Amino acid sequence: xxxxxxxxxxxxxVLLLAGAAAGLGGLAVWAARSRNSxxxxxxxxxxxxxxxxxxxxxxxxxxxxxxxxxxCTPDAENFFRRIYESASVGIFRTTVDGDRVLLGNEAAAxxxxxxxxxxxxxxxxxxxxxxxxxxxxxxxxALQAHGHVDGFEIxxxxxxxxxxxxxxxxxxxxxxxxxxxxxxxxTARRRAERELQDSHLFLQTVMDTIPNPLFYKDxxxxxxxxxxxxxxxxxxxxxxxxxxxxxxxxxPEVAADWMERSEALLAGGxxxxxxxxxxxxxxxxxxxVVIQEGLVADSAGKHLGLVGVITDVTDLKRIESDLRxxxxxxxxxxxxxxxxxxxxxxxxxxxxxxxxxxxxxGYDSPDELVRGVTDLASQVYASPDKRMEVLGRxxxxxxxxxxxxEVLRRDGSRTWLSLSLRAIRAEDGALARxxxxxxxxxERRREVAELAQRALTDPLTGLPNRVAFEREFERMLAQAxxxxxTVGVLFMDLDGFKPVNDTHGHQTGDxxxxxxxxxxxxRLRVSDMAxxxxxxxxxxxxxxxxxxxxxxxxxxxxxxxxxQPVDLEACxxxxxxxxxxxxxxxxxxxxxxxxxxxxxxxxxxxxQGRNHFLLAGGEDDGDGCAPDAGCPAPAAQAGPERTGALxxxxxxxxxxxxxxxxxxxxxxxxxADAPGxxxxxxxAAAWALAPDDEAPGAPAPESPAPGGPxxxxxxxxxxxxxxxxxxxxxxxx
Numbered sequence: 001x002x003x004x005x006x007x008x009x010x011x012x013x014v015l016l017l018a019g020a021a022a023g024l025g026g027l028a029v030w031a032a033r034s035r036n037s038x039x040x041x042x043x044x045x046x047x048x049x050x051x052x053x054x055x056x057x058x059x060x061x062x063x064x065x066x067x068x069x070x071x072c073t074p075d076a077e078n079f080f081r082r083i084y085e086s087a088s089v090g091i092f093r094t095t096v097d098g099d100r101v102l103l104g105n106e107a108a109a110x111x112x113x114x115x116x117x118x119x120x121x122x123x124x125x126x127x128x129x130x131x132x133x134x135x136x137x138x139x140x141x142a143l144q145a146h147g148h149v150d151g152f153e154i155x156x157x158x159x160x161x162x163x164x165x166x167x168x169x170x171x172x173x174x175x176x177x178x179x180x181x182x183x184x185x186x187t188a189r190r191r192a193e194r195e196l197q198d199s200h201l202f203l204q205t206v207m208d209t210i211p212n213p214l215f216y217k218d219x220x221x222x223x224x225x226x227x228x229x230x231x232x233x234x235x236x237x238x239x240x241x242x243x244x245x246x247x248x249x250x251x252p253e254v255a256a257d258w259m260e261r262s263e264a265l266l267a268g269g270x271x272x273x274x275x276x277x278x279x280x281x282x283x284x285x286x287x288x289v290v291i292q293e294g295l296v297a298d299s300a301g302k303h304l305g306l307v308g309v310i311t312d313v314t315d316l317k318r319i320e321s322d323l324r325x326x327x328x329x330x331x332x333x334x335x336x337x338x339x340x341x342x343x344x345x346x347x348x349x350x351x352x353x354x355x356x357x358x359x360x361x362g363y364d365s366p367d368e369l370v371r372g373v374t375d376l377a378s379q380v381y382a383s384p385d386k387r388m389e390v391l392g393r394x395x396x397x398x399x400x401x402x403x404x405x406e407v408l409r410r411d412g413s414r415t416w417l418s419l420s421l422r423a424i425r426a427e428d429g430a431l432a433r434x435x436x437x438x439x440x441x442x443e444r445r446r447e448v449a450e451l452a453q454r455a456l457t458d459p460l461t462g463l464p465n466r467v468a469f470e471r472e473f474e475r476m477l478a479q480a481x482x483x484x485x486t487v488g489v490l491f492m493d494l495d496g497f498k499p500v501n502d503t504h505g506h507q508t509g510d511x512x513x514x515x516x517x518x519x520x521x522x523r524l525r526v527s528d529m530a531x532x533x534x535x536x537x538x539x540x541x542x543x544x545x546x547x548x549x550x551x552x553x554x555x556x557x558x559x560x561x562x563x564q565p566v567d568l569e570a571c572x573x574x575x576x577x578x579x580x581x582x583x584x585x586x587x588x589x590x591x592x593x594x595x596x597x598x599x600x601x602x603x604x605x606x607x608q609g610r611n612h613f614l615l616a617g618g619e620d621d622g623d624g625c626a627p628d629a630g631c632p633a634p635a636a637q638a639g640p641e642r643t644g645a646l647x648x649x650x651x652x653x654x655x656x657x658x659x660x661x662x663x664x665x666x667x668x669x670x671x672a673d674a675p676g677x678x679x680x681x682x683x684a685a686a687w688a689l690a691p692d693d694e695a696p697g698a699p700a701p702e703s704p705a706p707g708g709p710x711x712x713x714x715x716x717x718x719x720x721x722x723x724x725x726x727x728x729x730x731x732x733x
Contacts (some may be wrong), residue, residue: 010069035217090166093180098127098136102178110167111185123187129156131163143179153186165190212492213310216296219266219303221245221259233310235282238396250279262293264305271295279310287316314564340417340438346431348376348387360417360440362410372410382406382414390421395431398423404441415442458532460510461517464473469531469539473591476541487584488551490558494608495576497536508570515568516575519561539595546584555579555613563611574609578602588618 037375090108094101101124109120112129130136132155142149142258152168170181204227207214213230217223223241231238232248246262254277265273274292293308331523333384334341342356344350350373353366361380363369373379377387386405393400400421407417417438424433457469464472473489480487494516502511513536520530520538527543546550562577580602588594597616605614 004426009448023365069551073425090183090185091181093178094126096172096174096177096179099125099338101126102644103180108183111164111183112156113162113164115241115420123159124137139168139170141490147153147172147174163187212312214308215310216305217245217262223260224305229607231309233281233312234279254279258291262306265293265295265306268303274625276313276422287312289315340440341436343433343435344376344436345433346391349374350376351433357438360409360415360438361407362413365386373707382408391431394421394423394434398425415440417441417443458517461514461532463517464529465539466531466533466539469529469533469541470591472529472531472668473541473595475544477589477591480544485544486546486586487594488549488554488581489584489594489598490540490542490555490579490581491533491595492538492540492558492577492579493604493606494536494538495578495600495606497575500571500573500575504568504570504573506572511568512566512573512575515566516562518715519564520558523558545583551583551615552613555581559611559613578605579613580605580616581613582616600670 022331034702039355076716083617084105087105088107090111091105092101092102092104092108101121104117104120104124106117110114112120114123115283127136135154137147139152139154140150148169148171150169152170154166154168156164157168158164164185165187166183167186168181168183169180170620172179193485207225207227208229210227212226213233215223215230216229218223222243222245224243226241230451230586231241232237234241236249241249245255246258249255250258257275257277261273261275272292272294274290276288276290278286279289290311291308292311293306296304296305296307296383313713334354337354337356341354342350342357343352353369355366358364358366358369360370361373363372377384381387383406390400390403390405393403400419400723402592403419403421405417405419406414409415418441419436421434421436423431426432456471458465476487479485497509497512499513517526517530517538520540524530524540529541531539531541533539542551545554552580558578559577562575566575580598580600582594582597582601584586584594587597601614601616605612610613666704707709
């Protein structure tokens with residue numbers, strides 16, 4: 001009885017503290033168990049039962065004199081109280097039904113969200129503190145089954161709305177209807193674990209989105225992490241890969257080299273290494289790869305493993321091979337092309353050229369051309385304005401094809417090129433460079449000129465032919481109408497030429513025609529034109545003659561020149577010439593009218609004895625107009641059929657005057673004097689046709705110009721250059 005009395009004299013909180021100590025031991029066991037297993041224990045809840053009324057204890061009996069009293073000394077009581085109150089573990093006692101808290105320390109009050117123990121005891125209803133359904137029921141079942149739980153996790157809601165994760169170690173006192181134990185706040189640890197898990201998931205997601213195979217190997221060379229691309233590339237699932245080495249997954253010869261390199265890196269090699277090798281994919285296809293691995297170390301610098309990436313370079317190697325082949329092909333074309341290939345800057349500096357381009361411009365090598373040409377406008381283009389024109393079109397259009405320009409070669413000579421250009425633009429759209437191909441078209445232009453010359457030149461005498469005569473006649477009349485000038489036409493036929501042909505042969509006749517054609521050309525001014533119409537017929541166009549007297553004087557000079565004997569290899573030949581003439585506008589307005597009138601006059605001469613001149617409208621022409629009289633323009637008369645219809649067109653023939661410089665016409669307004677011996681020398685040269693971009697190939701605009709057919713002797717046509725439909729006829733040097 002005394003023993004019972006002494007036992008009941010021990011304060012209740014001392015007993016609870018002893019239970020709390022046991023609970024802390026249980027928490028320690030739970031913590032060790034949790035760390036070892038690596039698993040989170042299920043979340044529990046706080047439980048309650050109404051605490052039964054404490055039974056009344058019998059009055060203590062007086063202790064026997066022979067026994068020593070059992071008592072808790074004040075020091076021991078204070079010691080246990082301090083532990084109870086200052087413990088970081090929450091200590092509690094609740095009713096089984098969870099209606100109220102019977103006892104708790106400050107740590108428990110704080111964990112459940114109360115400022116003081118008194119508030120905790122007064123305001124906390126454990127059955128309402130659980131946030132997840134079924135937690136409290138699960139805890140009660142465990143307690144009723146085992147009487148005690150360790151490390152049971154619960155999620156509680158605090159009065160301020162916040163939540164805490166608590167680890168509960170508790171015992172059920174069924175006799176008294178209470179639950180007592182201790183709780184530990186593990187919210188921060190669970191948050192850290194969750195963040196770590198989220199980081200792991202994030203990292204794995206990032207790895208899985210990377211298209212290249214990624215992996216992590218530990219210090220023993222075993223795969224610990226791989227991404228989806230790694231699984232797909234090698235054809236092994238993640239479970240098949242983790243914990244295995246390259247020797248288990250790749251061909252032996254590749255695995256041996258790979259593991260040797262990895263071991264060397266882990267042993268203290270460079271931080272990253274890279275090597276080329278090959279692997280077989282899921283379908284057994286061999287692929288060329290590059291494997292790159294880097295060291296992973298802890299904070300102390302200890303090597304933990306290797307992280308790496310596998311790059312499939314099979315397609316890249318194939319592309320590189322194709323590019324090398326294409327480049328070799330391009331280089332071969334570039335170096336051996338017949339046409340010039342080049343690149344220039346927008347400012348006009350050559351930055352690249354092939355051998356053909358250097359050869360076209362007269363340089364010994366492409367390097368010499370690149371170093372030598374720094375300004376295309378002044379060094380290459382014959383006309384700097386053409387360079388500006390090309391540059392403007394490139395900036396606007398970006399492409400230029402078949403553009404022909406005249407260029408200067410290194411030695412100063414000129415040639416013609418056909419350019420096909422393409423613009424290379426900077427990011428802002430500005431013209432940065434120009435790439436192009438240049439073709440030398442000088443020979444083609446020369447051939448075209450020769451063809452045009454043949455089309456408009458009599459091959460025997462070198463004089464303009466009938467087509468050229470008709471075109472030039474149209475052009476002269478158009479200019480005469482604008483400027484108010486006169487135009488004379490002489491139509492002539494040789495007398496006695498047929499016997500020469502019949503007696504000595506056509507070869508002798510041809511030689512005679514060449515000599516007579518040259519004599520005829522020598523008797524004219526540069527502004528006039530002589531033409532072989534056909535057979536032994538010739539025509540002459542006289543620009544700005546002053547009147548009938550001038551026409552007659554010129555005709556007699558021609559008769560005198562052609563009457564002179566011609567010494568040929570086969571014979572000494574003498575012929576005469578019958579000439580008829582007409583004037584614009586006195587005798588007609590069109591070439592057809594004027595030639596018809598001159599032809600009729602020439603036939604009159606034939607009928608009257610030959611070898612002299614008759615002007616249309618003269619007394620012998622049947623209309624009562626003397627050669628020295630001004631004649632009104634009569635109605636057009638039909639000439640013989642052999643005169644033919646005259647085509648319209650534009651052509652200027654170049655002719656030089658005789659070396660003696662005698663003038664055959666009275667100088668009219670804007671009419672030039674005889675050019676002298678120098679021009680006579682040029683007139684002996686053959687005709688050549690050279691393309692002229694500025695030649696209109698049609699009559700000049702309807703605007704009068706002072707002097708000459710188009711401004712006097714300074715006019716290009718009056719100086720011996722003749723336009724043939726876009727080509728300019730000029731003497732060959």
